[in-house]
Amino acid sequence: MGSEGHADGTVGKALDVLEMVADQGGSVRFSELLAISRYPKATLYRLLQTLVNQGMLTQDADSGAYALGVRLVRLAHNAWAHSSLAPLARPHLDALAAEVGEAIHLAQIDSGHILFVDKRKSTDMFETLAQAGRVAPAYCTGVGKAILAFLPDAARDKVMPQQSFHPYTPATHTEPASLMAELEVIRAEGVAFDREEHERGIISIAAPIRSRSGRVIGAVSIATSTSRHTLEELNALKPRLLQCAEAVGAEAETWQFPETN
Amino acid sequence: MGSEGHADGTVGKALDVLEMVADQGGSVRFSELLAISRYPKATLYRLLQTLVNQGMLTQDADSGAYALGVRLVRLAHNAWAHSSLAPLARPHLDALAAEVGEAIHLAQIDSGHILFVDKRKSTDMFETLAQAGRVAPAYCTGVGKAILAFLPDAARDKVMPQQSFHPYTPATHTEPASLMAELEVIRAEGVAFDREEHERGIISIAAPIRSRSGRVIGAVSIATSTSRHTLEELNALKPRLLQCAEAVGAEAETWQFPETN
DNA sequence: AGACTTAGTTTCACTTAATGGAACAAAGTC
DNA sequence: GACTTTGTTCCATTAAGTGAAACTAAGTCT
Known part of the structure; x- marks a missing residue:
């Protein structure tokens, strides 16, 4: 429940976003995340894109909503x-x-x-x-x-x-x-x-x-x-x-x- | 086994390193990773530091070897x-x-x-x-x-x-x-x-x-x-x-x- | 339908952060 | 004690991330 203050560089922010999606459970829309996060629109957008690209998140084809990717299960x-x-x-x-x-x-x-x-x-x-x-x-x-x-x-x-x-x-x-x-x-x-x-x-x-x-x-x-x-x-x-x-x-x-x- | 060619930005590299550690299984020393990765010493070092910082990796107190962090289990x-x-x-x-x-x-x-x-x-x-x-x-x-x-x-x-x-x-x-x-x-x-x-x-x-x-x-x-x-x-x-x-x-x-x- | 709101994506000048060669420190080895 | 190996830090250079704003697409409302 606590929101971490530290964020080493871009990687920290990306993982922060990842955790945000995880905390949310299920799938989250872009705007929901935008509302929660302290990152500006464009930044959040790019971070999400990167995470999807990397398979850490998946994006629903139709709704565009984000959810945790199965790659995590493999790593875990x-x-x-x-x-x-x-x-x-x-x-x-x-x-x-x-x-x-x-x-x-x-x-x-x-x-x-x-x-x-x-x-x-x-x-x-x-x-x-x-x-x-x-x-x-x-x-x-x-x-x-x-x-x-x-x-x-x-x-x-x-x-x-x-x-x-x-x-x-x-x-x-x-x-x-x-x-x-x-x-x-x-x-x-x-x-x-x-x-x-x-x-x-x-x-x-x-x-x-x-x-x-x-x-x-x-x-x-x-x-x-x-x-x-x-x-x-x-x-x-x-x-x-x-x-x-x-x-x-x-x-x-x-x-x-x-x-x- | 396969080494991905793409790496969007710093986040991509960091996740790449994470995967390298995962592939290795168990714990890996810095130099082993250095040998495998295409990243220069200083870069690899900082990426690892960041990942440890974020709890995605753990570093053994004595040997300094890296292993996957339990945070992954939580996310997964x-x-x-x-x-x-x-x-x-x-x-x-x-x-x-x-x-x-x-x-x-x-x-x-x-x-x-x-x-x-x-x-x-x-x-x-x-x-x-x-x-x-x-x-x-x-x-x-x-x-x-x-x-x-x-x-x-x-x-x-x-x-x-x-x-x-x-x-x-x-x-x-x-x-x-x-x-x-x-x-x-x-x-x-x-x-x-x-x-x-x-x-x-x-x-x-x-x-x-x-x-x-x-x-x-x-x-x-x-x-x-x-x-x-x-x-x-x-x-x-x-x-x-x-x-x-x-x-x-x-x-x-x-x-x-x-x-x- | 057309005007209006909302959600998502792209642009671009700007700023901050990542880079990596090389120097340095520490731990092992001969 | 000199030498090799492994890990850490410096710092000028360069690249990458940033975010306000403009833009496009998808709803909503009257």
């Missing part, structure tokens, strides 16, 4: 396969999912937001971008808090101001102070709980994934509904969850960090 | 959800998969290559190469040929020269003429067969997905292995497959084309 597959924890964590998630029979989420952090890079549903399971690629706030999710808690102070200070503290439910943190206090607890316990903070009836227990050097590189969670389990029952799975997180972290040894800006 | 999720046939086709694929019990693939075309946007695994556990976001050549896959066959002449003339005609198996087409001849047959029959042309032991039957205006917008296929089924048995599924393709096409009425360059 590479990103997912080579730059995310997903492929590496897969066997561990499979095992955990089979044992606990609940939904498993694997997430990383991307510019202050939680990005789900893989998951296992309690019922059916198949891996596509359908579920990977989704974003969620960090301050009100199990995985988000697990990552925030173990982030180096400098990185956390960057990320905290980006949190909106929108009250999704009565249990959602609404200000930095209370969240910071909970992060302290999470650091002590080693796991984070989502106590219906993002979605009513949905609870989870999450553990940070740390490389051997100690850097948080993501988080795993076991999610369920209040109708199926209690927080105490989730807590019983803590050892198993930590074991999974550790296993992934150990394998990620050679891996590179997922950025901090 | 939007692309997949809003600009691909996948969400729309989902119920139809589910139904088809349940009925035939074989692997189902949904593909679109992207700059001459086949892009798998969704799939259903067969009940049995044998992995095909396909996955959402994966690319495959058009000339030697069922879905590829199904799309090629029904492409408007102008579009096909653009796409044909992009085919490599690499002989994956003895059954692979190795020159345009024989492929063109088969496309004729496919147009007459309404479906395309993959006769172990891409992968030994893997066969499929594929049908084009056409919008009501008649434009091909993708293809669905039923894939199996020679150990499980024969081409004749696949052919028996033709009516059911065509029905699925038509159902998706009908729903895609309002949808926009997937580009032609």
